[in-house]
Amino acid sequence: MIKKLIDEIQKKNAPIVVGLDPTLAMLPSHLSPKEGLSGEAFLDAAGEAIYEFNKAIVDTTCDLIPAVKPQIAMYEQFGIPGLIAFKKTVDYCHSKGLLVIGDVKRGDIGSTSTAYATAHLGTVDASGQTVAPFDEDFATVNPYLGTDGIKPFVDVCKANDKGIFVLVKTSNPSSGEFQDQTLESTGRPLYEYVGEMVEKWGSDTMEGDYTNVGAVVGATYPEMGKRLREVMPHTYILVPGYGAQGGTGADLKHFFNKDGLGAIVNSSRGIIAAYKNDKYKDRFSEENFADASRAAVEDMLQDIRDNAL
Amino acid sequence: MIKKLIDEIQKKNAPIVVGLDPTLAMLPSHLSPKEGLSGEAFLDAAGEAIYEFNKAIVDTTCDLIPAVKPQIAMYEQFGIPGLIAFKKTVDYCHSKGLLVIGDVKRGDIGSTSTAYATAHLGTVDASGQTVAPFDEDFATVNPYLGTDGIKPFVDVCKANDKGIFVLVKTSNPSSGEFQDQTLESTGRPLYEYVGEMVEKWGSDTMEGDYTNVGAVVGATYPEMGKRLREVMPHTYILVPGYGAQGGTGADLKHFFNKDGLGAIVNSSRGIIAAYKNDKYKDRFSEENFADASRAAVEDMLQDIRDNAL
Numbered sequence: 328m329i330k331k332l333i334d335e336i337q338k339k340n341a342p343i344v345v346g347l348d349p350t351l352a353m354l355p356s357h358l359s360p361k362e363g364l365s366g367e368a369f370l371d372a373a374g375e376a377i378y379e380f381n382k383a384i385v386d387t388t389c390d391l392i393p394a395v396k397p398q399i400a401m402y403e404q405f406g407i408p409g410l411i412a413f414k415k416t417v418d419y420c421h422s423k424g425l426l427v428i429g430d431v432k433r434g435d436i437g438s439t440s441t442a443y444a445t446a447h448l449g450t451v452d453a454s455g456q457t458v459a460p461f462d463e464d465f466a467t468v469n470p471y472l473g474t475d476g477i478k479p480f481v482d483v484c485k486a487n488d489k490g491i492f493v494l495v496k497t498s499n500p501s502s503g504e505f506q507d508q509t510l511e512s513t514g515r516p517l518y519e520y521v522g523e524m525v526e527k528w529g530s531d532t533m534e535g536d537y538t539n540v541g542a543v544v545g546a547t548y549p550e551m552g553k554r555l556r557e558v559m560p561h562t563y564i565l566v567p568g569y570g571a572q573g574g575t576g577a578d579l580k581h582f583f584n585k586d587g588l589g590a591i592v593n594s595s596r597g598i599i600a601a602y603k604n605d606k607y608k609d610r611f612s613e614e615n616f617a618d619a620s621r622a623a624v625e626d627m628l629q630d631i632r633d634n635a636l
Numbered sequence: 637m638i639k640k641l642i643d644e645i646q647k648k649n650a651p652i653v654v655g656l657d658p659t660l661a662m663l664p665s666h667l668s669p670k671e672g673l674s675g676e677a678f679l680d681a682a683g684e685a686i687y688e689f690n691k692a693i694v695d696t697t698c699d700l701i702p703a704v705k706p707q708i709a710m711y712e713q714f715g716i717p718g719l720i721a722f723k724k725t726v727d728y729c730h731s732k733g734l735l736v737i738g739d740v741k742r743g744d745i746g747s748t749s750t751a752y753a754t755a756h757l758g759t760v761d762a763s764g765q766t767v768a769p770f771d772e773d774f775a776t777v778n779p780y781l782g783t784d785g786i787k788p789f790v791d792v793c794k795a796n797d798k799g800i801f802v803l804v805k806t807s808n809p810s811s812g813e814f815q816d817q818t819l820e821s822t823g824r825p826l827y828e829y830v831g832e833m834v835e836k837w838g839s840d841t842m843e844g845d846y847t848n849v850g851a852v853v854g855a856t857y858p859e860m861g862k863r864l865r866e867v868m869p870h871t872y873i874l875v876p877g878y879g880a881q882g883g884t885g886a887d888l889k890h891f892f893n894k895d896g897l898g899a900i901v902n903s904s905r906g907i908i909a910a911y912k913n914d915k916y917k918d919r920f921s922e923e924n925f926a927d928a929s930r931a932a933v934e935d936m937l938q939d940i941r942d943n944a945l
Contacts, residue, residue: 348748362763369762370769400744400751404760406769407720414716434778435709435741436808439657442709451713453678454671460679460715469743471780471803473810494780499745501782504833505826511818517826521814 328464328490329541329563330534332426333588335393341628342583342636344428344565345388345620346595347416348398349377353600355613367408374408377401381416383617384599385423388624394426394464396565396593417462426464428565432494434469434476444483448491465490467543467565470521477528481540485532490539490563493525495555498545498568518551522558529562536586537563544582546574546592553581556589564590570597570627576634587636598623637773637799638850638872639843641735642897644702650937651892651945653737653874654697654929655904656725657707658686662909664922676717683717686710690725692926693908694732697933703735703773705874705902726771735773737874741803743778743785753792757800774799776852776874779830786837790849794841799848799872802834804864807854807877827860831867838871845895846872853891855883855901862890865898873899879906879936885943896945907932 336342351359351373358380360372385395395416402413417427433443447466450457468480468491480491496506496518506518513520522542529538538561544552546568556564564582568574569592582590601607601623602616611619645651660668660682667689669681694704704725711722726736742752756775759766777789777800789800805815805827815827822829831851838847847870853861855877865873873891877883878901891899910916910932911925920928 350747365762365765366767370760370767373760398744398748398751400742400748400755403755404751404769406755406767407716407723409755409769410719411716432742432744432778433709435707436806438659439707439709442707442713446709446712446715446718451679451682453674456674458675458678458715460713460718469741469778469780471778471814472806472808473813473815475808475810497745497781499781499784501784504782505780505830506782508817508826508829509820511820511823514820517814517817520817524813 328484328488329537329539332393332490332563332591333535333537335426336588336591339391339393340632341392342591343392343624343627343631344394344396344591344593345384345392345598345624346396346398346430346593347381347384347599348401348595349380349599350401351376353603354380355602355616357614370405370408373405374402374412378412378415382419384620385420385425387617387621388598389423389425391621391624391628392425394428394591395420396428396430398430398595414461428465428467428492429461429463430467432467432469434472436472436475437479440476440479441483444480448480448489449483449487465492465541467492467494469494470524474524474528481528481532484539490541492541492543492565493521493528495522495525495542496544496548496551498547498572498574502545519554519558522555526559526562533561537561537589541565543567546578547572549578549581556581556584560584566590566592570594576630579631579635583636592631594627598627637793637797638846638848641702641799641872641900642844642846644735645897645900648700648702649941650701651900652701652933652936652940653703653705653900653902654693654701654907654933655705655707655739655902656690656693656908657710657904658689658908659710660685662912663689664911664925666923679714679717682714683711683721687721687724691728693929694729694734696926696930697907698732698734700930700933700937701734703737703900704729705737705739707739707904723770737774737776737801738770738772739776741776741778743781745781745784746788749785749788750792753789757789757798758792758796774801774850776801776803778803779833783833783837790837790841793848799850801850801852801874802830802837804830804834804851805853805857805860807856807881807883811854828863828867831864835868835871842870846870846898850874852876855887856881858887858890865890865893869893875899875901879903885939888940888944892945901940903936907936
């Protein structure tokens with residue numbers, strides 16, 4: 328699957344991914360759930376609204392980008408109707424030729440990890456036919472439980488030509504509390520050791536120069552990104568933290584390998600809520616929110632092509 | 637919420653929780669999805685089957701136990717119909733007076749963590765009324781992202797009288813890869829430092845002697861459990877790994893405080909698939925699978941009362 332992602336990145340000259348993480352507060356008023364709904368009816372309306380919002384943004388940006396990254400928490404908070412919207416979003420993105428990185432940050436052990444991997448990347452056997460429950464192309468995975476938690480995902484990836492991105496160094500301010508702790512055994516930080524393990528977990532999933540086991544490393548920590556790029560030469564890095572969280576194109580330079588590959592940069596709010604941003608709100612009305620998202624994608628691409636590659 | 641859990645544990649003299657982690661292979665043949673179904677129809681039938689299986693086990697065990705712990709991965713693998721079965725299971729358990737620990741192992745940052753917390757422990761505002769998306773009483777949470785990932789859960793717990801259990805030392809064989817690493821800053825293992833943080837995160841959520849921020853510590857590591865009991869005096873410990881994973885009643889002694897409280901022990905397969913176990917299969921037919929589960933609960937309680945308390 329990593330080869331498919333690289334092909335799409337090269338075809339569109341766009342090492343970026345749009346984070347489809349909608350909130351109700353982001354919706355333009357004409358898409359907001361109508362007032363007065365309560366209970367399940369409200370959740371149904373919320374799910375439908377965020378799906379329509381996503382669809383419009385996908386329509387205006389799909390020729391520019393290789394992939395999207397829906398953050399499942401934003402859907403899960405609306406219960407079953409929210410998860411229906413998540414699944415419909417995955418299917419709609421596929422119909423537009425986009426790859427889908429499910430930002431699900433799942434992680435458990437043994438048969439439970441297999442179940443999560445099946446849910447998001449695998450298939451269930453149904454009377455000799457198969458059915459894919461959520462059907463993303465990649466999923467993000469949490470490493471805290473060690474190899475027992477990752478191996479089942481890798482097995483499902485091999486069987487179904489899929490990939491994962493393992494959390495290594497996250498973009499948030501407190502990510503260092505545990506991830507930056509220096510280990511007595513190595514004299515280096517935990518995130519580096521996790522990075523070494525990611526490179527190892529992926530070693531028998533190579534497609535060309537990269538493996539199907541990627542890493543998540545925040546744009547907000549460029550020096551650590553530089554070091555992790557060295558530690559994980561065959562690992563694709565999914566980079567959150569660009570834009571709204573403070574990362575810039577120049578911060579991203581060392582996340583890429585010399586081949587111009589090796590990293591894919593996510594922006595969520597900065598793209599999908601662009602019409603609310605000072606930079607775009609004079610040029611685009613609320614009704615044209617999706618055109619503002621397209622302009623924000625173009626600006627992000629320019630920044631990355633000029634300053635990171 | 638921890639006070640409610642303790643009240644139920646004391647009322648039933650049962651510091652245990654039944655893990656509702658059904659697989660299709662566990663189902664007795666009269667509950668299995670009928671043959672020949674494919675696609676969505678199969679997923680619907682699978683969801684309905686595991687819900688009926690859960691219901692029967694809840695009916696025969698609810699007078700003996702304070703709580704259940706459904707593992708959401710086992711439902712998520714059947715897509716939307718599986719998650720409908722999860723939600724129906726939560727509601728059914730509540731109707732039988734049981735508390736529900738959602739074993740969801742979620743964890744993200746900021747507004748995303750808030751969204752997960754809302755999904756599982758909180759409510760969504762719907763035209764001035766509230767609606768609870770999944771409505772568990774407790775959820776398990778992964779600490780790898782640090783305070784940014786936990787704080788939003790704690791806030792939702794405070795607002796809605798709910799609780800969490802944070803992964804500290806998990807029960808699986810490879811849990812030591814990262815969790816046991818000695819930190820240069822403290823000279824002690826990472827799991828101990830996470831334990832200290834759990835005690836701190838919970839400090840302003842006390843109800844009586846315990847906080848609403850609990851910890852997950854595997855029965856398979858009794859010495860580490862003993863140490864963590866000292867490090868986290870006000871933290872309730874959810875203990876997986878009993879039974880099928882190898883933990884015994886005697887291993888659990890030091891997970892409890894002197895007040896006989898402080899720990900709640902989970903068994904999943906050992907209870908819900910008891911009718912397939914050599915110990916019970918001669919006494920219970922497949923049709924009476926739920927009675928075998930009741931017998932397994934009684935045996936587990938005896939073991940814990942005799943050897944751990």
